[in-house]
Amino acid sequence: MAVMSNTRTPFHADVFRSFSWSANICGCKKWLIYPPGQEKYLTDRLGNLAYDITSADMNDRSQFAEFEKASKPITVLQKEGEVIFVPSGWHHQVINLEDTISINHNWTNACGIFKMWEHLQSELVKVKQSIEDCRDMENWHQHCQVMLRASCGINYEEFVEFLDVIAKQRICNIREKVIDATSVEKNLNNQTSLSRTDFKSSVFQDWSSSMVEGQGQLLLIDYCRHDLVKVKECLISLKGEHSFNELQNKDLQIRIDELLQEIHTTLENKQT
Numbered sequence: 001m002a003v004m005s006n007t008r009t010p011f012h013a014d015v016f017r018s019f020s021w022s023a024n025i026c027g028c029k030k031w032l033i034y035p036p037g038q039e040k041y042l043t044d045r046l047g048n049l050a051y052d053i054t055s056a057d058m059n060d061r062s063q064f065a066e067f068e069k070a071s072k073p074i075t076v077l078q079k080e081g082e083v084i085f086v087p088s089g090w091h092h093q094v095i096n097l098e099d100t101i102s103i104n105h106n107w108t109n110a111c112g113i114f115k116m117w118e119h120l121q122s123e124l125v126k127v128k129q130s131i132e133d134c135r136d137m138e139n140w141h142q143h144c145q146v147m148l149r150a151s152c153g154i155n156y157e158e159f160v161e162f163l164d165v166i167a168k169q170r171i172c173n174i175r176e177k178v179i180d181a182t183s184v185e186k187n188l189n190n191q192t193s194l195s196r197t198d199f200k201s202s203v204f205q206d207w208s209s210s211m212v213e214g215q216g217q218l219l220l221i222d223y224c225r226h227d228l229v230k231v232k233e234c235l236i237s238l239k240g241e242h243s244f245n246e247l248q249n250k251d252l253q254i255r256i257d258e259l260l261q262e263i264h265t266t267l268e269n270k271q272t
């Protein structure tokens, strides 16, 4: 993104409660960042998030009744060549102090996927409240999903699609790699005194030089299994959720059951 000096990105949390990093190629940006939970003090009486948290309006109690309770934001001056990481659910506003070029990337992972699901549920609650007066209309629940997609960028069906794609890839990775990994594990037992537990705990250290060939595949399988466990948690929660059941989408329910079965088989069968 290339932006002019004195422009800003309004106060927000990133899409789908994703994580992000942003790298400044040139220019300087000021980031004002709040930890999760503070946004409730930065929301106006109508429930809308503040647009500009530096505006004088924030001190107008008739608009932002609880602004005084908010902590001070974490302020970061990001200069040329610097990269900032924004954790999931941290609200932020960004002011371009100079003409700036930056590159950013958003993602989620096993730690973020349930947050994404919770976010989707809370956005649907807001949608439902906004058209509560039309509840008698035909296909009201389906209509709420259309509005959810418009406001949030994704609806329940697409979320299942998203989980399905992740799960299928992980299942495929596990199936492809497990045969190699079995022989690697034998190698590990024979060649080094590093137990699998030690091996796992060394993920965050500089382990690359001590890796015997194929250790990466064991790690990959562990990560894939972990992802599948988290996808499964979301699917089970979805299946039991009131709004999901009100949709009465039989095809989607069947799809979830089939996917859950596939995940279950993969996780149970260490040799799959």
Ligand SMILES: O=C(O)CCC(=O)C(=O)O
Pocket: 008, 009, 014, 020, 021, 022, 029, 086, 092, 094, 095, 102, 104, 105
């Ligand atoms: O650079 C900006 O103006 C906004 C970037 C942002 O909000 C982000 O990376 O999450």
Ligand SMILES: [Fe+2]
Pocket: 012, 013, 014, 020, 092
């Ligand atoms: Fe952002």
